Amino acid sequence: METLEIRNRALEEYREKLTWSDLKALVNELKKKLKADDIQSVKEEVLTINKVFKNKYDALLDKKKEVFLSEGGNEIDFHYKLPIKSDFDNLYANYKDRVKKYHQKLKETYSKNYKKKLEVIEGIKQLVGTEESMGTTFKKFKELQDQWKSVGLVSRDKYENLWRTYRHHVEIFYDFLHLNSDLRDKDFQHNLEKKKKIIELARGLTNEKDAVVAFRELQKLHMIWKEDTGPVSKDHREAVWEEFSALSKEINDRHKKLLKGMHLLYEENIQKCEDIIQEVDNISANPPSSHKQWEKVLKQLDEYHESFKSIGPLPVGKARKIWDKFKVAKKKVYSLKNDYHKSQRVFQRENLDRKKSLLKRVEAIKDSEEWEKTTEEIKAIQKEWKTIGHAPRKDSDKIWEAFKTACNHYFERLHSKSDRERLEIYRQTLENKKTILKELQEYKSADEKDAILPYLKSVLMKWIVEGASHNKSEDIQTEFEKAVTIYLESAKMTTEEADTINYSMKVAIWTNANKKSEIKREKTILSRQLKDLDFQTGRLEGNMMLFKPSKGSDTLVSFKKNLEESKLKIEVLKDKIKLLSRAIRALEKQFK
Structure with a gap:
């Protein structure tokens, strides 16, 4: 015989199956159930179908309504x-x-x-x-x-x-x-035999594993005892009843024990339901403040719904109340969500008005030739635009495209002007460098390095200060390097002096190619080296003050030599860093 637990499980599996069905499938399932001759036999299934259909249709309505409202519609006008x-x-x-x-x-x-x-x-x-x-x-x-x-x-x-x-x-x-004692005794005996059969059936129920089945069958036996059997003689009346009562008590005790266990399970399940309801209430107490947060909360709400359904059996008298309590908690969250969207629609309309105002301002100045002032103003407008937030979906893309087009129009004009100006700067720089190259090539002097070295340093500094020239100026850079090399080879310079000229040439090449990042990186490296060398030199000087050897000591000579070399290196590094700084300033000035 089907027990309550099995029946409930079957209904739960049936409900789970229905949740995967669409609305049309649910209608067909209801048609199928209504073909039953005994309408009461399909009561629970029909009620389950109705519940699932209502939940699915309500969820569909909520989505349609959300889309309608997000597009600027009024809640009062929503019909679907x-x-x-x-x-x-x-x-x-x-x-x-x-x-x-x-x-x-x-x-x-x-x-x-x-x-x-x-x-x-x-x-x-x-x-x-x-x-x-x-x-x-x-x-x-x-x-x-x-x-x-x-x-x-x-x-x-x-x-x-x-x-x-x-x-x-x-x-x-x-x-x-x-x-008439004969008739009475005969009937008493007949009733006694029927009662004994009932007792044997009850005895068999004590071995039934399912306490619910045993209890239900016992109720039937009591009904038969009551309805279908008459009295027995006084000699047997008390004995048969006591025997039947004892067996009934054993079966009833098992059933009570099961009910007690079910009661504990019910209490546990009720608490689980209450915990979920509390979680949903917590959402209402601290509602989200952004669209993304609401999306996350609604997903979480669906998870709570699934968890609630999977909890297990609840007492019949409380199941509906607990379920209704959960639905009220959910409804409150959805109500807050609708309130949020209403407020967002007000904000979005305000945002749209603000964006329209910004668009109007950009449209008014997009053809201006007050470049510096207009550039700053449009950048400020763009920055303000980013802070505004969403506008109604049906207007958002349209106004964004108009705003973007207006800004692009201005910056394309600005870039076109900047490109022309940059080309003019390159052209002027190239002319200046041609003059410097010509002067270098025509320079006449003795081969003494005392005259050539300062001149080369001066020419290289002029070249660097001019800044970068166009990519097509590589030829003039090559010519310049050749001219410097000729003088470098003709003058008999020391290794250190040649290194100074070569390093200046290296910076000149970087500057001509507008490689400001490489120049800055080089300056950082040299500055770090200078710092370390300063520290080492200071420590060396300190050690010399503590050291008191005899005059002419080899150790003292070594100390002095190392100190002089360190100081010389420091000066070289400082000169290089100054040169790099001049190159950076030249490029920044050229393309400010």
């Missing part, structure tokens, strides 16, 4: 209904109509059965005191008992009183039957 909703409503109305008719018919049946049972009681009353033979009277009594059993159920509110009346008149009849 799919034809399939009418199809489902018509089918469900048909189900409710059939259920109503079923209950009306059941009520009529109960009323007819009640009247028939009253007629049976009246018939038994008529048998008492009759003057016909006891055999005939007893036969009529048995026929009336059979009628009682065959009549069927009556309503619960009338059953107990009706049963007592029936038993009362049956006992009166047996007292009357006492006059």
Whole structure:
């Protein structure tokens, strides 16, 4: 026999299956269930279908409404209904109509059965005191008992009183039957045998593994004991009842123990439900303040919903209340979400007005030739635009494209002007460098390095200060390097002096190619080296002050030599860093 737990599990699996169905499939499933002859046999399935359909349709409405509102629509103007909703409503109305008719018919049946049972009681009353033979009277009594059993159920509110009346008149009849002991004893024995069979069936139920099945079967046995068996002799009456009662107690105790365990499970499941409801309430207490946060919360709400459904059985009397409490908590969150979107629509309209104002300002100055002032103003407007936030979706892309087009129009004009100016700077720089190269090539002097070295340094500095020239100026750079090399080779310079000129040439090449990043990187490296060398020199000077060797000591000579070399290196590094700084300033000035 199917237990409550198995039935609940089957219903849960059925509900889970339905959650994967679309609205059309749910309508078809309802049609299928309504083909049943016994409408009560599909009650739980139909209610489950209705619940799943309602949840899915409400979720669809929420999404449609959210899109409608996000596009600037008014909540009061939102109307949406799919034809399939009418199809489902018509089918469900048909189900409710059939259920109503079923209950009306059941009520009529109960009323007819009640009247028939009253007629049976009246018939038994008529048998008492009759003057016909006891055999005939007893036969009529048995026929009336059979009628009682065959009549069927009556309503619960009338059953107990009706049963007592029936038993009362049956006992009166047996007292009357006492006059004929043979018939009475025969009936007592028959009833005893039936009661013993019931006891054996009850004994078998004590071995039934499923306590719920055993309990339900026991209720049937009690009904048979009550309805289908009459009294037994006083000698056996107490014994058979005590035996049946003892077996009933054993079965009932098992059932109570199970119910106690179920009660603990129910309490645990109720607490789980309450915990989830509290989590949902916490969302309402601290609602999100951004669209992304709301998306995350709504996803979390779906997870809470799934967790809530998977918790397990709840007591029948509380299940609906707990579920309703959860729905109220969810509804509050959705209400807050709608309030948020309403407020966002107000903000978005304000944002749209602000963006329109900024667009108007850019449109007014996009053709201006006050380049410096206009550039700063448009950059400030762009910065302000980024702080504004979302506008209504249907207007957002359109106004952004217009704003972007206006800004691009101005900056394309600015870049075109800058390109022309840059080319002019390159042209002028190239002319200046041609003059410097010509002067270098025409320079006449003695081969003494004392004259050539300062001149080369001066020429290289002029070349660097001019800054970068166009890529096409590589030829002039090559010519310049050749000219410097000729003088470098003709003058008999020391290695250090040649290194100085070569390093200046290296910086000149970087500058001509506008490699400011490489120049800065070189300056950083040399500055670090200078710092380290300063530290080492200071330590060397300190050590010399502590050291007191004899005059002319080799150690003292070594100290002095190292110190002089360090100081010389420091001066070389400082000169290089100054040169690099001049190159950086030249490029920054050239392209400010």
